[in-house]
Amino acid sequence: MSSSQTTPKVSIIMGSQSDWNSMQHATTVLDELDVAYETKIVSAHRTPNRLYQFCDEAAERGIEVIIAGAGGSAHLAGMAAAMTWLPVIAVPMSSKQLKGMDSLLSMVQMPKGVAVACQAIGDAGAFNGGLLAAQILSLHNPSLRKALQQWRAQQTASVAEEVAS
Numbered sequence: 001m002s003s004s005q006t007t008p009k010v011s012i013i014m015g016s017q018s019d020w021n022s023m024q025h026a027t028t029v030l031d032e033l034d035v036a037y038e039t040k041i042v043s044a045h046r047t048p049n050r051l052y053q054f055c056d057e058a059a060e061r062g063i064e065v066i067i068a069g070a071g072g073s074a075h076l077a078g079m080a081a082a083m084t085w086l087p088v089i090a091v092p093m094s095s096k097q098l099k100g101m102d103s104l105l106s107m108v109q110m111p112k113g114v115a116v117a118c119q120a121i122g123d124a125g126a127f128n129g130g131l132l133a134a135q136i137l138s139l140h141n142p143s144l145r146k147a148l149q150q151w152r153a154q155q156t157a158s159v160a161e162e163v164a165s
C-alpha cells in the first residue's frame, strides 16, 4: 500500500490472485502520485458475502474510488457498483479462452441506472484505472492535481519526435 501511514482512499479489488499480474499496474501510477490504496481479493461469484461486506463498509472506511478487476464472466465491478454509491472503475482481465473479450463485454454492458467506468483489457486498462482514480481524487485535492499535471507533462516530454532506426 502506498503511503502506508495514510488511510487508503482507493480500493483495488480483484476476483482472484491470478489477476494480480495485471492489476498491479494500477498500483504503479498510484505509487508515483503518492495516493494511498489497498488491495483485496473479492469475488462476486466465490466470496459473495465478502463482497457484500466490503461494499457495505467501503465508504465508512474512507474509500472514495473502487477499482475492480476481473476476468471471464466478470460481474465483480457491476455488483460492486450496484451495492455502493462510490465510483467503480472496471478493469477487464485478459482471459485464456477469449482473450478478455468476455471480461470486457461483461463489464461494459451494464444496464441503464448502474454505472461503471470500464477501461481497456489487461495491463493498460489496469494502469489507466489507477490514473483515473487519481484524477477523480484530484478534484478535491490541489496538490494531487499538481502532481498529475507534472506526471502528464513528463509523459509528453518523454515521447521522442524522431523515429529511432
Ligand SMILES: Nc1c(C(=O)O)ncn1[C@@H]1O[C@H](COP(=O)(O)O)[C@@H](O)[C@H]1O
Binding pocket: 014, 015, 016, 017, 018, 019, 042, 043, 044, 045, 046, 069, 070, 071, 072, 073, 074, 075, 076, 077, 093
Ligand atoms: N470474474 C470473476 C469473479 C467475479 O466477477 O466476481 N470472481 C472471479 N472471477 C474471475 O475468474 C478468473 C479465473 O480465476 P482463477 O484463476 O482463480 O480460476 C479470474 O480472472 C477472476 O477475476
